[in-house]
Amino acid sequence: MGSREEKSAVESQSFAGQAVATRDAYGAALTELGKRNEKIVVLDADLSGSTKTAKFAKAFPDRFFNMGISEQDMVGTAGGLSLAGKIPFASTFAIFETGRAWEQIRQTICYSRLNVKLVATHAGITVGEDGASHQALEDVALMRVLPEMVVIVPSDGFETKQVIDTIADYKGPVYVRLGRAKVPAVMPADYKFRIGKAYKFHIGRDVNIIANGIMVSAALQARELLSKEGIDAGVINMSTVKPLDTEILLDAAKNTELIVTAEEHSIIGGLGGAVAEFLSEYHPIPVKRIGTRDTFGGSGKPDELLKLYGLTAEDIVKTIKLALGS
Amino acid sequence: MATVTQSRDIEFLKEQARTVRIEILKMLAQAGSGHTGGSLSAADIVTALYFYKMQHRPDNPKWPERDRFILSKGHAAPLLYTVLALTGYFDKSLLGTLRKTGSPLQGHPSSKMLQGIEVSTGSLGQGLSIANGMALGLRLDDSHSRVYCLLGDGEIQEGQVWEAAMTAGHYALDNLCAFVDLNSLQIDGRCEDVMKIDPVAEKWKAFNWHIFEIDGHNMEEIVNTLDEAEKIKGKPSVILAKTIKGKGVSIFEGKVQYHGLAPTKEELEIALKELGENGK
Numbered sequence A: 001m002g003s004r005e006e007k008s009a010v011e012s013q014s015f016a017g018q019a020v021a022t023r024d025a026y027g028a029a030l031t032e033l034g035k036r037n038e039k040i041v042v043l044d045a046d047l048s049g050s051t052k053t054a055k056f057a058k059a060f061p062d063r064f065f066n067m068g069i070s071e072q073d074m075v076g077t078a079g080g081l082s083l084a085g086k087i088p089f090a091s092t093f094a095i096f097e098t099g100r101a102w103e104q105i106r107q108t109i110c111y112s113r114l115n116v117k118l119v120a121t122h123a124g125i126t127v128g129e130d131g132a133s134h135q136a137l138e139d140v141a142l143m144r145v146l147p148e149m150v151v152i153v154p155s156d157g158f159e160t161k162q163v164i165d166t167i168a169d170y171k172g173p174v175y176v177r178l179g180r181a182k183v184p185a186v187m188p189a190d191y192k193f194r195i196g197k198a199y200k201f202h203i204g205r206d207v208n209i210i211a212n213g214i215m216v217s218a219a220l221q222a223r224e225l226l227s228k229e230g231i232d233a234g235v236i237n238m239s240t241v242k243p244l245d246t247e248i249l250l251d252a253a254k255n256t257e258l259i260v261t262a263e264e265h266s267i268i269g270g271l272g273g274a275v276a277e278f279l280s281e282y283h284p285i286p287v288k289r290i291g292t293r294d295t296f297g298g299s300g301k302p303d304e305l306l307k308l309y310g311l312t313a314e315d316i317v318k319t320i321k322l323a324l325g326s
Numbered sequence B: 001m002a003t004v005t006q007s008r009d010i011e012f013l014k015e016q017a018r019t020v021r022i023e024i025l026k027m028l029a030q031a032g033s034g035h036t037g038g039s040l041s042a043a044d045i046v047t048a049l050y051f052y053k054m055q056h057r058p059d060n061p062k063w064p065e066r067d068r069f070i071l072s073k074g075h076a077a078p079l080l081y082t083v084l085a086l087t088g089y090f091d092k093s094l095l096g097t098l099r100k101t102g103s104p105l106q107g108h109p110s111s112k113m114l115q116g117i118e119v120s121t122g123s124l125g126q127g128l129s130i131a132n133g134m135a136l137g138l139r140l141d142d143s144h145s146r147v148y149c150l151l152g153d154g155e156i157q158e159g160q161v162w163e164a165a166m167t168a169g170h171y172a173l174d175n176l177c178a179f180v181d182l183n184s185l186q187i188d189g190r191c192e193d194v195m196k197i198d199p200v201a202e203k204w205k206a207f208n209w210h211i212f213e214i215d216g217h218n219m220e221e222i223v224n225t226l227d228e229a230e231k232i233k234g235k236p237s238v239i240l241a242k243t244i245k246g247k248g249v250s251i252f253e254g255k256v257q258y259h260g261l262a263p264t265k266e267e268l269e270i271a272l273k274e275l276g277e278n279g280k
Ligand SMILES: Cc1ncc(C[n+]2csc(CCOP(=O)(O)OP(=O)(O)O)c2C)c(N)n1
Pocket: A045, A046, A047, A069, A096, A100, B037, B038, B039, B041, B073, B075, B122, B123, B124, B125, B151, B152, B153, B154, B155, B156, B181, B183, B185, B186, B187, B245, B259
């Protein structure tokens, strides 16, 4: 534990109202956390400059372990560190973290319910030019299916900072999905993140959009566009995909005739999957899922890719108007 | 029917390697992103394979008797695209589309989008297993084709590489020849500092491989070693090639930051001057 003096010496950055890449907010939050809590240790797999754990490494070289290009070993080692009483944060790109090391995450981390935080960056299509091999569009599905795992997809830097602080105090496995590209600030300054609690921007009369990650901003834009056409669309930030905030979800479903999900992920198994699974069982109403449609990504500029894969505010508007028959 | 100009002439091969480097840098500068260092460090090796050693037919990429090449370090895609273009798999103008939306020249090689790519790569550590499978399959068919696979020195930190190394040794895959591009650098720094891989030769030896240790920029040595490797029976061969990351352009050589940085316009100009773009 750091002393009070140390704590006050930390320049605290909340990222409220700030457009920033969620990975940058992570690097800053992690470093602050490291000053407050000596139990925090960080592992990376040769991508610390990109995941931003390099910032922590610079401040606390003794508590940083570069594992080289060996994601499976990194996850296992993080498990061991947690058993030695440390709070390990293990980071690399989302596809290598959840894909390459999936079974280590299942058997070592989740089955034993180890206190390991898997914080991955470069999720989704906005990775851009590196292309499909580096664009995780399945990671939420891969993590959501695991018992014991908490899955969080923050929408902006402000939320990311709070997520990192919160999960450090939570005991158990957590997966956090972050992005490469700068994203606009969407969460209000008085927002308080809590695991499993969605944030209601509005509840709509005609449709409610359940979004997370970069799609929260797109959903808010879609709401504006729809309101000009007399359609009242609600927007909910479901940043915790697991456990799902079923209370808000039921509320949203009971108030409208249509639910639309929006995520920078496959429509199979992610937020859309989770919402559809829940509603079909407990409150069956039409659900439209926006996300990538059973396809790999590709190289290109992030903005061009968002258009190509149907992940813009206009795509949300189109989907809603079609579904409402207006 | 040989459709590719192939030769064992060392001066010819050196000249091809120079052209390959020029094209790599041009396409990277145009793309504005991509992997410079690791494309340049392996340029001599891959040039020797495509312009001399490998039996292949650019006009018939699926020719069953072809030798196979797997770029396990898939981020060196600009290098592979360049040799494919220069040997005639597709028009050179396509190189200008690298990393653009919809281009068959993806950031990392996609076998579904581009002829001449045996298998998609980009996630490190997976190529050698695939090469083993190809070598096993070819052997079952009594084929004379050989399989070549290029790995990075950071890449060999992946556990799967050593599982594959064990497999190739166990099944005595003498139709397989791997290269390790020993440029001493990965993304976060020197391999030695990030995660020590030494001693490399002893590791491969312990997994029952025949070892060659060469200067990966000495064309004569590369060519001779490729010929020697073909004669090794009862074991897979690995060519441990000492290289310089960013080789050929002084401002990139040995600089870790140029792993994933493309040349700027100004840097490209300097680079092309050094490489003597307009003749030697
Ligand atoms: C499984 C996996 N983990 C991480 C990466 C990200 N990555 C791309 S290149 C690279 C470094 C590769 O170093 P090295 O193998 O030495 O290649 P070279 O120096 O020849 O470019 C890393 C970590 C990846 N592509 N795949």
